Amino acid sequence: MPNCPKCAAEVAAEDNFCRVCGSFLHRQGQRPRSNTVQQLISEYRQAIADNPDDESARYSLGLAYLYEGQPAAAAEQLVEVTRLVPDFADAYAKLAIAFS
Ligand SMILES: [Zn+2]
Numbered sequence: 001m002p003n004c005p006k007c008a009a010e011v012a013a014e015d016n017f018c019r020v021c022g023s024f025l026h027r028q029g030q031r032p033r034s035n036t037v038q039q040l041i042s043e044y045r046q047a048i049a050d051n052p053d054d055e056s057a058r059y060s061l062g063l064a065y066l067y068e069g070q071p072a073a074a075a076e077q078l079v080e081v082t083r084l085v086p087d088f089a090d091a092y093a094k095l096a097i098a099f100s
Pocket residue numbers: 004005006007008009018019020021022023
C-alpha cells in the first residue's frame with residue numbers, strides 16, 4: 001500500500017488524490033492514467049454522468065476541485081457525497097475546508 005507523500009496516510013493504488021489531506025498523488029516510475037487534474041475532473045464528471053450515485057467519483061471530483069482552488073464546485077460534490085453516504089467522515093472534513 002503506497003503512502004501519501006504529504007501526510008503519510010495510506011492511499012489506494014488507484015487513488016489520484018489522498019483521501020485524508022487531498023494532495024494530488026504524483027506517482028514516480030509509473031505512467032499516469034491522466035496527465036492533469038483538469039483531465040481527471042472531466043473523467044470524474046463523466047463517471048458521475050454515467051452514475052449520479054457514484055460517491056467515490058463525486059468525492060474524488062470534490063478533492064480535484066479543492067486542489068484546483070474551486071471550493072464552491074467542490075462543496076457541491078461533497079454535499080452530494082454526504083447525502084449518499086451520511087457517515088463519510090472525510091467528506092465532512094473536506095466540506096469544512098471548502099467552506100473555510
Ligand atoms: Zn495525504
